[in-house]
Amino acid sequence: MDIGGAGLTCSRVHAVAHGQARVTISGTDRARAAWAAAQRLTGVVYGRGTGVGANKGVPVEQGGRALLRSHACGAGPLVEPERARAMLVVRLNQLLAGGSGVDPGVLPVLAQAINDGFTPPVHSYGAIGTGDLTALATTGLCLLGELDWHHHPTTGTSPPVPAHGTTSPPRYALGDGDALPFISSGAATLGDAALACHRLRLLLEAAVDGAARSFTAVDASAEPLAAAVQEARPHPGQAVVAARLRALLPRGPSPRVQDPYGYRAFAQVHGAAMDALDRAETVIETDLNSASENPLIAGSLAWHNGNFHAAPVALALDTLRAALVQVAQLSTARLATLMNPEFTGLLPFLADRPGGSGALILEYVAQDALAELRHLATPVTTGTAVISLGAEDHAGFATQAARHALRCVEPLEVVLACEHTAAARALHGPKPDTPLTTDLETARQALHGR
Structure with a gap:
């Protein structure tokens, strides 16, 4: 390279x-x-x-x-x-x-x-x-x-x-x-940010495939994904997500007029996350290829400046981490419908027998991971620091924003894997002789290796 x-x-x-x-x-x-x-x-x-x-x-x-x-x-x-x-x-x-x-x-x-x-x-x-x-x-x-x-x-x-x-x-x-x-x-901060954005893009793209399985498993309506709906509110990420999901779903009417938000608002929420990721990548890649030096040697002069300050990176990553929480929240909402016989027509919790716990524990696992994402989404840009006898009187904490974005990969992967596991169980039936943890780990590996 x-x-x-x-x-x-x-x-x-x-x-x-x-x-x-x-x-x-x-x-x-x-x-x-x-x-x-x-x-x-x-x-x-x-x-x-x-x-x-x-x-x-x-x-x-x-x-x-x-x-x-x-x-x-x-x-x-x-x-x-x-x-x-x-x-x-x-x-x-x-x-x-x-x-x-x-x-x-x-x-x-x-x-x-x-x-x-x-x-x-x-x-x-x-x-x-x-x-x-x-x-x-x-x-x-x-x-x-x-x-x-x-x-x-x-x-x-x-x-x-x-x-x-x-x-x-x-x-x-x-x-x-x-x-x-x-x-x-800020090469280490930018390195972390770049690694995080690459991995998060793979997960957000995989989330569309997982949502398609959930849509199919509960026979959710594709009407909210229609091109006419997207044209009426032309956010770019929303339109792209809706078109991709629409192509993955079977044709035909749904038995429900209005589905829960986990389905009806999927394109809006997931599209906003994709837009946030696009913005973060643009900011980060600008800095990857910039001479953010202080002093900057340009022409025959040394220009003393503040290009080392990573405020744009911190702001972009704060927005991205907040968007990931919303993505995970809707994934756990769809997971809840997959446990509900009113949506699947199957036994509660996708159990293989009446009274069985089935895949109930996936909700605990997903909510634990979601709680971690909420913690990691706390904005860093509301803080500052004054150091070096006051000569350096502001800090953007982009380092922490990048570190937290990288840490978001694992819990987001876990949440999505829980939904994938439940949707597969709803579509193909439970495996009574296979521990649920095996199915979950298989889903995680698939997401991780994407």
């Missing part, structure tokens, strides 16, 4: 992160131009001849390594290798977009790390949506040889192992002037 500062998508980040693609560098002209311009800069340039944060006015000489050592201080468990690899490919692409002034000699070394299975030991906590300083400072120290890379010779190796004894761990002697430009990025 060519990485050249443009064209990086959430799905491409996911492919590289999970070892499904190797990277090659296609074009370093912009990175080299920014580096050459940085060598010619005169006057005060933040982070190159000064301290950082509240120390922005303090002259500093040869402070690059000290900056990396002071900032490589995350906490909590290490992130999974896929997340660390996603961060590396995002930062590589950003550097190739130009504007950082970082020595371009580091670019093939980052590509080597990605392709050879090396990841920095990045801890979970240490960023607030204004740059992933701890994660990238840790990466810088790995490049310098002061911290050990972790090595994953096989995709998904767990737990990670320190890279002692492995051949040629990635090394590059970052200069003092490279330290701040290298770490001035």
Whole structure:
């Protein structure tokens, strides 16, 4: 996969992160131009001849390594290798977009790390949506040889192992002037966001197939999905979802005039979620391919700016996580109808005999997962932070928004799997000799592997 500062998508980040693609560098002209311009800069340039944060006015000489050592201080468990690899490919692409002034000699070394299975030991906590300083400072120290890379010779190796004894761990002697430009990025946050959006898109698309099974199992009306209904209220996601679901359903009248909202409002709710996902991907992919550097080296000047602030990402992901809750709520509503003989014509709870519990427990499982989604949907954009003696007086917490979006994948998958399991049972009958947990796990695996 060519990485050249443009064209990086959430799905491409996911492919590289999970070892499904190797990277090659296609074009370093912009990175080299920014580096050459940085060598010619005169006057005060933040982070190159000064301290950082509240120390922005303090002259500093040869402070690059000290900056990396002071900032490589995350906490909590290490992130999974896929997340660390996603961060590396995002930062590589950003550097190739130009504007950082970082020595371009580091670019093939980052590509080597990605392709050879090396990841920095990045801890979970240490960023607030204004740059992933701890994660990238840790990466810088790995490049310098002061911290050990972790090595994953096989995709998904767990737990990670320190890279002692492995051949040629990635090394590059970052200069003092490279330290701040290298770490001035939200690459880890964007990596998490990209991974989340890719997985959530697969689940939301699979949810339409699952809803079609539920529609069929209870003989729900397709009338709310009609093209005339969508044209009367032309939201793009709603129209696409309705058309896709309409194509999956059998023709013919329904015995009911008005179905519950889980069916009647499916296109409206699910379409809104798809619109929110489209918006989130647009925002994230804009930043994946941007030179969000501070200072930005453009032309012959250093432009001090706030492009590092990830407010657009946080806002988009807050909206997306709220939309996922509504998707899951309607899925649990359809699950409830599948347990109800008034809708299915079968025994209560899809039991195989009178008085049996059947698939009742799926409602407990789904509601547990839904509660987790509600918790994860709490907006991060209502909070802020004032740090560094007041020099940094706002934070968007996009890091937390991305982390929570990634955590939403599992509970959403569980909710949808419960509906899929119940719909299959309603359509094809129960399997008396098969534990219900087997059917649920099969449904989860199908969703996970989609």
